[in-house]
Structure formats: structure tokens, C-alpha cells
Amino acid sequence: MSATLRFVVFLTIVLGVWLVQHLYVGWRLWSLPVFANGTARRGLLSFLVVAFVTYPLGRVLFGVGWHGVGRTLEYLGAVWMGTLLLLCVSLFVVDVVTLGGFALRQWVVGARTGAVAVALLAAAVAWIGGLKPPRIVELEAAVPGLPAVADGTTIAHISDVHLGTILGRRRLAMIVNRVETLQPDLVAITGDLVDGDAGVVEEMLPQLRTLTAPRGVYSVLGNHEYYAGRGRSRRLLTDAGFTVLDNAAVEVAPGLFVAGVPDARGGAQTGGSEADLDQALAEVGGSAVVLLQHSPENERRIADAGVGLMLDGHTHGGQIWPFSIPVKWVYPHIAGTYRVGEMTQVVSRGAGQWGPPMRLFAPAEIIHITLRSPETMRRSP
DSSP: OOHHHHHHHHHHHHHHHHHHHHHHHHHHHHTSGGGOSHHHHHHHHHHHHHHHHHHHHHHHHHHTTOHHHHHHHHHHHHHHHHHHHHHHHHHHHHHHHTTTTTSSHHHHHHHHHHHHHHHHHHHHHHHHHHHSOOEEEEEEEEOTTOOGGGTTOEEEEEOOOOBTTTBOHHHHHHHHHHHHHHOOSEEEEOSOSBOSOHHHHHTTHHHHTTOOOTTOEEEOOOHHHHHTOHHHHHHHHHHTTOEEOSSEEEEEETTEEEEEOOOHHHHHHHTOOOOOHHHHTTTOTTSEEEEEOSSSOOHHHHHHTTOSEEEEOSSGGGSBTTTHHHHHHHOSSOSEEEEETTEEEEEOOOSSOSSSSOOBSSOOEEEEEEEEOHHHHHHOO
8 A cells, every 4th residue: 555545544534533523522412401592503513613624724724834823723623632532432431321311311411411521621631731841750770781880870761742833842842941950861762752744843953952961862763753754854853963773772881772773663654664673782792771662562572682671652651541541452561660571661651742732640751760780779778
């Protein structure tokens, strides 16, 4: 299947789901007493039509050069996207409990009204959560083979910022300020720094270049870097002063390597290069290794290859509860710290958002990791 055909299929599916969501919510709101008269129903119908076109219209207007209007409409449409998802979930729960309204009939109207109120309240909380700067998560990680000279090395782990038309300079400033406060030895970016339009992020290059660390900033490509164009995204990251680890490793301290592989799924979908763990680790010998990879998968194979610390992102921790539930089905290691044999795996919830600029029970974060040898960890009280 060609890239163009894949895009057409993807766009058709997305618009179809978008339409079904609006039809379902409109159908359920139509039955509520507040929309019982003709004027209210015409207002509801008009709102849903406007809401349906806001996000795609914003994308189109931005693309043709109407950046201010386009960006505003896209942002409002993205907030509605998250609100609509929560409305669908809450109303669907009521439908399941009441068997589509055929059971507990005396409670159906009240339950649907309550579901709408809960969804709108959750959306407001999620929107406020999306505005907050990423929190700092402090942790220590034991890295087998870590030499004494590298014990205490600190890493600021950043993932899934999704810089673009919705999250831009303000979010980037939050992240740079957090990193400046932490003063890590190095910064590790595990993909999706770019959302989908590398051209928009190129305008932020002067600001990106302020994201620095004494031993360097290292990045791998996530699936969204591929969607934005692998070559252009790679050049953007390089121009920002970052070292892009494309199946490669760099010695950042005597006996300590940072290695990285590009996102295999993004590469497979767009025809780009795929992850090659053997190539990435070819030069490390028996040294301690920190591996950067976008998606939290293939943990056992990576641990068996001798990696001591694996850093991932991609999942956003579900971003908006309850969507963490299906995400966890796909990626059991959804967020936090895990042990796989002798390897420690750290999965970030991300420092930004994708789609709706909202967070509910999955706060944005930057993970500040201190590397320790297993012996040092055992001696700690």
C-alpha cells in the first residue's frame, strides 16, 4: 500500500469515527428535557455542526497561511475532541447500565444528565491539567557494570512533547526552565518532540538550542518524527544541537554508553529506517548501556542484550483517563519504573500532549534519573 493510499484510508477512518462520536452524543443529548423544544434542538444541532468542522477547518486554514485563525480553531477543536471523548464514555456507561435506556427507565434521563455533568467537569479538570508545567519525578536507577567514575551521573528524561501548532513556545519554555533548574549531566529525548509539522517546529530552533547539558542532548526518532518526515525531523534535531542516535551509541563517560534506536513502527509505516538493536550496541562491548527507544516494547530482548537502563515514552500514561485502560492492554509497561531481569525500564508519561491539550490522572512529567551501580544501591539505607 502506497503512502498516499495509507493516508487516505487513515483520514477516512478518523473522519468516520469523528462523525460517529458527534452523532452518538447528539442522539443522547436530544432526549434530555433541556433540549425538548425546537429552539434548543436547533441550537444543539448548530453547535454540533460547528464543533465537527472546527478542528479540521483550523488545520486547513493554518496550512494555507492563516496561522492565527487556524491555530485558534485547531486548539478549540482539540479541546472539544477531548471533551467529546469523555462525553462518549460517560454516556456509553449509562447505556450499558440501562441496556440502552430499556432498563431502569425512571432513572435514564437523570443518569444521562449526570453523565453529561461528570464529563464536562472531567474535561475542565483535564484542560487545567494540560496547562500545568511538567512535574519533576526523581528516581535512582541501578545500572549493571556502571563504573565508579560514572556513578551519580544524572539524566533528564524527556518524551512526547509534541511541539507543533497546539503546543509551542510556551510549553517548550516550561521544559527548558525545568531542565535548567535540574542541571542534569545529559538530556535524553525518547521521541515525538515533533508532532506532525516540522516546519512549525523549525521556527522554534533558537529556543530549542537553549536546551543543553554538559555531556550533551541525545534523541531518537518517534513515530511522529516519521510522520513529519524522517529526513526533515532528523535535520531539525541536529540543527538544534542534539545528537540523534539512529541505531548508534555514544560514550558519554568512561565505561558508560548512551545508545538509541529509531521507532520501528513509525519506520515500517512510512518506509523509513527500522530499529536495529545489534547495530546500536555493536561498539559498546561490555560497558554499561542506557538505551533510548520510543515505544516500551521488546523489553526482554533488550535486557538479554546487556542493556542496563531502558528509557521509553509513547504511551503518555493514557493521557486522559479512562483511556489508560486500553493503552495498558497494548503496552503493559504503560508508565513508571519496571524491572526486566537485571535491566531497569523507565517509561515516561511525556512532557506534552497529543491531540487534546488535556491531562486527566496522567500528569506530564520530566524524569530526573540518577545512575547508580548495583553495589551503591545495595549500600544505600
